[in-house]
Amino acid sequence: MKNHSKQLAGAVVAAAVVLAPALAQAGVRVCTFPGSPSTALDQTVAREAFKTAGFDVSFVREGIGEGDDDGVSLKELHKVLGKDCDVIAGFPRSSVADGSDSKLLFSAGYLRSGYVSVGLRDGTARASAPDVVAATYASPAQLIAVQQRDVELDLENTAESTVDAVANGHARRAIVWYPAVVAYRGKHPQQQFAVTPASSAYADWSLVFAFGPNSAAMLKRVDRALASMSADGRLAALTKDWALPADVKLTRTKPALKPAYLDGPAVRVADAGHFIKVDVSAATDDPAFNQAQVAHGKTLYASSCAKCHGPDLNGITAPALRGPAFAPTTKAHLTIGAVFNYMTTNMPADRPGKMRDQDYADIMAFLLRSNGYGVSTTKLTADVARASTTPLAARPAQ
Numbered sequence: 001m002k003n004h005s006k007q008l009a010g011a012v013v014a015a016a017v018v019l020a021p022a023l024a025q026a027g028v029r030v031c032t033f034p035g036s037p038s039t040a041l042d043q044t045v046a047r048e049a050f051k052t053a054g055f056d057v058s059f060v061r062e063g064i065g066e067g068d069d070d071g072v073s074l075k076e077l078h079k080v081l082g083k084d085c086d087v088i089a090g091f092p093r094s095s096v097a098d099g100s101d102s103k104l105l106f107s108a109g110y111l112r113s114g115y116v117s118v119g120l121r122d123g124t125a126r127a128s129a130p131d132v133v134a135a136t137y138a139s140p141a142q143l144i145a146v147q148q149r150d151v152e153l154d155l156e157n158t159a160e161s162t163v164d165a166v167a168n169g170h171a172r173r174a175i176v177w178y179p180a181v182v183a184y185r186g187k188h189p190q191q192q193f194a195v196t197p198a199s200s201a202y203a204d205w206s207l208v209f210a211f212g213p214n215s216a217a218m219l220k221r222v223d224r225a226l227a228s229m230s231a232d233g234r235l236a237a238l239t240k241d242w243a244l245p246a247d248v249k250l251t252r253t254k255p256a257l258k259p260a261y262l263d264g265p266a267v268r269v270a271d272a273g274h275f276i277k278v279d280v281s282a283a284t285d286d287p288a289f290n291q292a293q294v295a296h297g298k299t300l301y302a303s304s305c306a307k308c309h310g311p312d313l314n315g316i317t318a319p320a321l322r323g324p325a326f327a328p329t330t331k332a333h334l335t336i337g338a339v340f341n342y343m344t345t346n347m348p349a350d351r352p353g354k355m356r357d358q359d360y361a362d363i364m365a366f367l368l369r370s371n372g373y374g375v376s377t378t379k380l381t382a383d384v385a386r387a388s389t390t391p392l393a394a395r396p397a398q
């Protein structure tokens, strides 16, 4: 959700300037995500909801920085709230990434939308296009796209260029968040797309307002306002162009964040079709690893994993890789070998299996260290990691 079109951001800034006179008093400062395709909607709903709740709003133009290529972290947003903004409009939440680990407070959702697969209306054009699926880099679209079998990926930097890849015939389909299609149609009204739902645990997202920890009272009023706007039809009217078309139904597939390593019968991991069977009955000793590996693994983690799993391993769009949420301290349900095998086959999700064996082993050393395992002088090899039947259980750091 972070890499949406920068060109659009320009258009949105222009719109905000036009609106400025009507919002002369400062009031509640509302930030939106730079370049998000839903910004126009986020501002419209914010204006109405906060007015209903009895607040004046002003829109902050550059409250949230562009971030780097990896988007904006929850920590940065937390910093922004209170300093430059009182509220972030257009915060995306889903069952796989709900931000509940952070200190932010969230309103009820005002738009439930989803990732969709878009192709051209005209079937002949679609058939002649190469079997390429376009997705926006480091967005949930990429995760959905990598779950599809036997397709070639075209990773684009913005949601707009992702839709463009279909429009200009470079890709047969694109996976995009539906509001990006709405925004694209706004700029290219002649373009017709066939929209179908993308069935994935990562497809279903709602937009909410995010508040800092001291804004509980304001949040309550805004939630009440949203409820009344929903009851009297105002919310539906404001969001009708952005909601999924009636014939595109979100199919909620359950995210399989945990069952990936459950012992007992093999469990299917999300839509990826990987089967992992784990036998934790024959626990052995901790695999040894050395400090140099931890350091190297940390560097690799920062460049290849942090954008999804979080700079501090606490999870962003992907699950946390440290602490009890990842590796329960008691009743461990995964082994080090199973995690290693899973990781070397499926991770990094944007380049599954593409790293060197020893690099994976070094990352494993870093993950073990981060979960409280002690360092030794023996180097961990991929073979040893793969064969380890030791249950992975987070320990108090030593």
Ligand code: HEC
Pocket (backbone or CB within 6 Å): 138, 142, 143, 255, 256, 257, 258, 260, 269, 270, 271, 301, 304, 305, 306, 307, 308, 309, 317, 318, 319, 320, 321, 326, 339, 342, 343, 347, 348, 349, 350, 363
């Ligand atoms: C593009 C995003 C992305 C990147 C990059 C990425 N991952 Fe993941 N990772 C995911 C998602 C999403 C899941 C959950 C998949 C599922 O359960 O279907 C996941 C799951 C995992 C899991 C299992 C966690 C659990 O509790 O089930 C491990 C371990 C893991 N990743 C390690 C890594 C490592 C190590 C790297 C870097 C080498 C990495 N990942 C890079 C998205 C990513």
